Amino acid sequence: MRPEKKSIVDEMRAEAKDAGFVILTDYRGLSVAQTENLRTQLARVDARFRVIHNRMFKKFTGELSLDGFDSALKGPSAVVTGRGDVAETARVLKDFMRANKMPSVKMAAVEGQLLKADEVDELAELPAKPVMQAILLGTLAAPMTRLAGVLSQKVASVLYVLKAVEEKKQTSL
Numbered sequence: 729m730r731p732e733k734k735s736i737v738d739e740m741r742a743e744a745k746d747a748g749f750v751i752l753t754d755y756r757g758l759s760v761a762q763t764e765n766l767r768t769q770l771a772r773v774d775a776r777f778r779v780i781h782n783r784m785f786k787k788f789t790g791e792l793s794l795d796g797f798d799s800a801l802k803g804p805s806a807v808v809t810g811r812g813d814v815a816e817t818a819r820v821l822k823d824f825m826r827a828n829k830m831p832s833v834k835m836a837a838v839e840g841q842l843l844k845a846d847e848v849d850e851l852a853e854l855p856a857k858p859v860m861q862a863i864l865l866g867t868l869a870a871p872m873t874r875l876a877g878v879l880s881q882k883v884a885s886v887l888y889v890l891k892a893v894e895e896k897k898q899t900s901l
Contacts (some may be wrong), residue, residue: 733784740780740807742786745811751821751836751848752797755779755806758830766831769820774812780805796842800834814838818852 744750752822755763767777784794789797810817821833836843836851843851854860 734782737784737787740778740784743776743809744788744807746811748811749809749814749817749836749838750802751808751817752785752834752841753777753806753808753821753831754803754834755831756804758775758828760832762828766824770808770810770817773810773816773820775810775817775820777808778805779891780807796836797835805834806831813857815851816856818848822849822852837850 758766763777763779782805785801785805785807786798789795808817808821818836821831823833825833827865833845833848835845836848838851855863
């Protein structure tokens, strides 16, 4: 392998190793302007879009436990990697595909788990990570909120009883 190609493979290996996800796409039909637009949109969600030869991609997939990608390595391929929110990245890709009718997702790996194209579409439907955290926090906090409400009602009812006793004593004097 030529030194410049080895350098590209080494760079992609390091990038994929540090990434929380790897999404393999077919970029066929994208113009240079569309590719730059997609790269800009993905950069906003801490993701990177790179065109790579299939044989170069194969060089490092085995080392990173991405063995299942071999079946998807047909035709031109580009890789989306990132450390950000995979659902947000999938949403950006899906919105871009809806607007431009390309690229298409071939396969993905999220934290070592292989996903098919339709599963990546499902990821795009998930709410953003902060929203999901807020939902979880609300779910966890709901029983405590109810308990606090019940306890404050009990304290209030004791106060009402004491107030009634006080009024009764004042009227009987």
